[in-house]
Amino acid sequence: MFQVFKKLDWFFKHYWKRYTFAIITLIIASAIGLIPPRLLGYAIDHIQFQTLTSQLLTIIVVGYLVLIVVHYSVSFIWDYTLFSGAVILERWTRSKLINHFLRMTPTFYGKYKTGDLMARSTNDLKAIAQTAGFGVLTLVDSTTFMFMLIAMMGFSISWKLTLAALIPLPIMAIIMNKYGAAIHARFTEAQAAFGNMNNEVLESIRGVRVIRAFVQEKQDKDRFEAMTEDVYQKNIAVAKIDAMFEPTMKILVGLSYTIGLGYGTVLVFQNVISLGDLVSFNVYLGMLIWPMFAVGELINVLQRGNASLDRVNETIGYEADVKDPEKPMSVTEVETIEFANVSFSYPGTKRNQLENINLSITKGQTIGVVGKTGSGKTTLFKLMLRQYPGVVGEIKVSGVDLERMSLDQIRSWIGYVPQDQVMFSKSVRENIQFGKSDASDEEIYRVMELAHFVEDIKQLPQGLDTKVGESGVTLSGGQKQRVALARAFIKDPEILILDDSLSAVDGKTESKIIAHLREERKNKTTFIAAHRLSAVTHADHIIVLEDGIIAEEGTHEELIQNDGWYKEQYEQQQLEDDKEAIS
Numbered sequence: 001m002f003q004v005f006k007k008l009d010w011f012f013k014h015y016w017k018r019y020t021f022a023i024i025t026l027i028i029a030s031a032i033g034l035i036p037p038r039l040l041g042y043a044i045d046h047i048q049f050q051t052l053t054s055q056l057l058t059i060i061v062v063g064y065l066v067l068i069v070v071h072y073s074v075s076f077i078w079d080y081t082l083f084s085g086a087v088i089l090e091r092w093t094r095s096k097l098i099n100h101f102l103r104m105t106p107t108f109y110g111k112y113k114t115g116d117l118m119a120r121s122t123n124d125l126k127a128i129a130q131t132a133g134f135g136v137l138t139l140v141d142s143t144t145f146m147f148m149l150i151a152m153m154g155f156s157i158s159w160k161l162t163l164a165a166l167i168p169l170p171i172m173a174i175i176m177n178k179y180g181a182a183i184h185a186r187f188t189e190a191q192a193a194f195g196n197m198n199n200e201v202l203e204s205i206r207g208v209r210v211i212r213a214f215v216q217e218k219q220d221k222d223r224f225e226a227m228t229e230d231v232y233q234k235n236i237a238v239a240k241i242d243a244m245f246e247p248t249m250k251i252l253v254g255l256s257y258t259i260g261l262g263y264g265t266v267l268v269f270q271n272v273i274s275l276g277d278l279v280s281f282n283v284y285l286g287m288l289i290w291p292m293f294a295v296g297e298l299i300n301v302l303q304r305g306n307a308s309l310d311r312v313n314e315t316i317g318y319e320a321d322v323k324d325p326e327k328p329m330s331v332t333e334v335e336t337i338e339f340a341n342v343s344f345s346y347p348g349t350k351r352n353q354l355e356n357i358n359l360s361i362t363k364g365q366t367i368g369v370v371g372k373t374g375s376g377k378t379t380l381f382k383l384m385l386r387q388y389p390g391v392v393g394e395i396k397v398s399g400v401d402l403e404r405m406s407l408d409q410i411r412s413w414i415g416y417v418p419q420d421q422v423m424f425s426k427s428v429r430e431n432i433q434f435g436k437s438d439a440s441d442e443e444i445y446r447v448m449e450l451a452h453f454v455e456d457i458k459q460l461p462q463g464l465d466t467k468v469g470e471s472g473v474t475l476s477g478g479q480k481q482r483v484a485l486a487r488a489f490i491k492d493p494e495i496l497i498l499d500d501s502l503s504a505v506d507g508k509t510e511s512k513i514i515a516h517l518r519e520e521r522k523n524k525t526t527f528i529a530a531h532r533l534s535a536v537t538h539a540d541h542i543i544v545l546e547d548g549i550i551a552e553e554g555t556h557e558e559l560i561q562n563d564g565w566y567k568e569q570y571e572q573q574q575l576e577d578d579k580e581a582i583s
């Protein structure tokens, strides 16, 4: 349980001054808190023996007031220092986590569900932060403060009475431990149920259109109700134990009081202690309740923190399966790109998704990649982006294997436009600026022209400032594709990859965009994967993939002469286009 502090030692070492200061002020505040009960006893003794003068009373009252003010100030200081430490720890671990997420490859995201990752970045981080705030507080209070109180009661009043009143203490510790373990187990279950529900909500919201289209609302609602019922039951189970906790504690505390009062009164009659001592003693007993609780709380906080830290560390410790080489080679220009006998299979699959690919490309060329769905087009691009390990053969840029270059360098060259567009919940302007953060409106208008989006932007309510994405205006598939194109154009990358990025725009728009593209990318390399072959007819070289193998290759004219899949597909698509034109 205490190893959670050990696991966080990097943090405590860094902030040791802050924590030393917080703990010292906390102890000073506790010590100040011990004085008022003694003052009270002192006053009562003087009342009893009728020796209380108005002057003495004034001193006592003023002393009391001063103590209140000092106690307030010191408490503020430790509270602020200690709990801001917790916030710092939360921020620190959160940035660690997000940096890690950004470095991870698809394998990682295949392993962890989004809802789970969200739970780790919120609930678990909170639990960890608690150890650095509330955990430290309960640690100090349940040890130092408790000993200070007991010592005060023993030395300044009576050890006999103190020990007698503390008899229920061990029983309390045992019960607390039992309850604590039960709460922990039930709480863990409740959290897991909460995590599952989270995921369910996420999927329902994301898939709301599909749910409606397939009239699955009722089923989804039922499923969701079962989930909430589960969460409810598990939290009720926690609440039940929680509810038993306090009354049990009250009984034991009441027992302590009874002993304190009964045995204390006897001692007063025997003149061993004064009446004032008895009153002070009972106030101290009352003060002892918190440190006792603190023991339980400490166990609780540390256990939760430890479990959460393990979960977060497991995520952070997940090593990316694609790593930077130890000594990356720097390549300044993308002169050539070469695939030499490249084969690849996704982790966990048996057959090769790409087989013996050979390709040689020089700067300025446009490469068309076509083939049936599932033939390996996207996979080819993912390998260029270095998203997966285990590539057999070599992919070389300017003669250097990609594996010997830094990931940042490779990705800085590439502008990748996937078929499924990602729109961030920001304005159109900011979405395009993802390609170049300091792009001016002028530049943005220019690339929108290239992507044929200018007419559309005029229709949007606030033009470039229109918010899109999840919480904004819903763009059509074709519009999203064109915003994504503009984003890639503004980056003006060395290598532009359009992965079926024109699938949702009509034929006319497509040919205009292609014409712009040819003009713009004369001296740079462009890959275009497409279902509609008209998008690649202009390419310098076209490869036709079939089950991961290059089945045909050449220019458009060569492929037409070849009399294979390409020709057949091209003619069929021409026919369809003609039909469309007539109707």
Ligand code: ADP
Residues within 6 Å of the ligand: 346, 347, 349, 353, 371, 372, 373, 374, 375, 376, 377, 378, 379, 380
């Ligand atoms: P295309 O882009 O030509 O439609 P893909 O490159 O997406 O084809 O897919 C090629 C093959 O790889 C398909 O059989 C597909 O099922 C498989 N595949 C794609 N992604 C994965 C993955 N992450 N894990 C396992 N197999 C995959």
